[in-house]
Amino acid sequence: MFRTRLGARHVGVALVGIGGVLGAVRFRSRRGVRKCRRSLRAERAGDESFDPGSVSALPAPARRYLEHAIDPGRPLARRVELTMAGEFRFGDRWCPFEAEETLAARRGFLWEPTVRLGPGLWFSGVDFYVDGEGGQRFFLDGLLPVVRAGGPAVDRSSAGRFLAESVWLPTSLLPAMGAEWETVDDDRARVSLPGVDEPLTLTVGGDGALRSVKTMRLDGGTGERRPFGAVVESERTVDGVTVPWEVEVGWETEAGEFEPFFRAELREAAFG
Template sequence: MGKIILIIILILAVGIVSAIALGKYRWHLATETVRSNLEAARLPIKPLTFDSRKIADLPAPVQQYFRATLEGGQPLISTVRIAHQGTFNMSETDEKWSPFTSTQLVISQRPGFDWDAQIAMMPGINIFVRDACIAGEGILKASVLGLATVADVGGTPEAARGELMRFLAEATWYPTKLLPSQGVKWEAIDNSRAKATLKDGNIAVALDFSFDETGAIATVRTDARPRTVNGKMVLAPWHGRFWDWEMQDGMRIPKAGEVAWEMPDGSLKPYWRGRITNISYQFAG
């Protein structure tokens, strides 16, 4: 009897391991397809380098940001590959933080990215998450072990707008994308803030950027980012902040950040805290 039980346990263990491996393989294939589609939507970048004379008409804090971030002649970024690690809050109401690791591919023109994450729910059990903007389409998918889908949002203008907002906020990691020559329009708010607007196809988004005394981007914010709550898409205030600025390939970028939803009482509910563990660039030309 003991041998039979042992055999059953071994069969179950092999089945579980095989299922986990199959889920990872299927998710990996989907990632390859998504990133191939992202690459296929790529457009040429012009000009090839940053001309510091072209920022003279921008709001003062934006000029200070570019002067602190880029040197004249800096090649413009075409592709970014990023690895992160951090924690993700899986609850809309409580504090249920789980560790994650992720990779991200970003294409500057046409604006797009694919964020591919694994969130550890418990030992051996990961949630696979894809957050992406591909050729003007927003995508959000989550799957337990890559086998059981628990979220699948996309194909709507609201999803596209939300992902383009993320792309614009994260341009702090690929700062040449924030230049006017790359499609970003800047408008002054006050001495330390400016509004950035980016358009992709029929979708236009705007974020308020605040800058510290060194010229670094301190926060980004919008009053109305699309958010799924109880299965419904709503608009909610959204907030991001950045720190640990370092030089990377001749540019100053933040290596850590946090994003949060703003509650009705004005408090912030963070849901993503992460740090860059690796970043590499390909430049135009």
């Protein structure tokens, strides 16, 4: 009996110790997240406002898109704060999530989701790309570290995500923000952003509404560059800026089929 009680006591002490270590890891991670969030949220619109004449020389699809997405005279937002909800695919299962995101022009993004895996089981954390550095930090039930990723491959993959999500901040795709455009055809134009290796191809309707985006992105699962993109299901205008409101995001298979792994609908968008 004495041995049993002693063993249980030691196990309890060990678990408390492990909990303390995990708590310290979580604290350091959250402190870094707060620092990144403050840095991105420091980006604010200046005195410049959108002049449709500033995009008159761009390819026709780019001009239609930007004139549709940004109201004339609207201050050039440098940041957007998003809240969203949707589903994330794990194998054959779609799991619900809610998330907040900060995205800043020429800087990057910080995405903070909570994903429900089942009754009483969830994970949360952060996926980020800030000033050329990407990474993921995720915790099961808010405590147990399950993902801690970084390095050059993650940087490249995260840059691809940042590129695709820049359509949530259309002002970041203006020449005034360093964006460079080229024609693909009557319905598509390609844009390159400073510091991002790959360009993004936008498909635009005759009315200027964004239909889809596509780029080449490093797949963290396979280590290969693969076509990656999103289909825009609906859009909404908020404070003079029109953005995708419902999206389906995924990879393109070798057979050329779109395979979604992420569906989201925005709840709020606030520009700064």
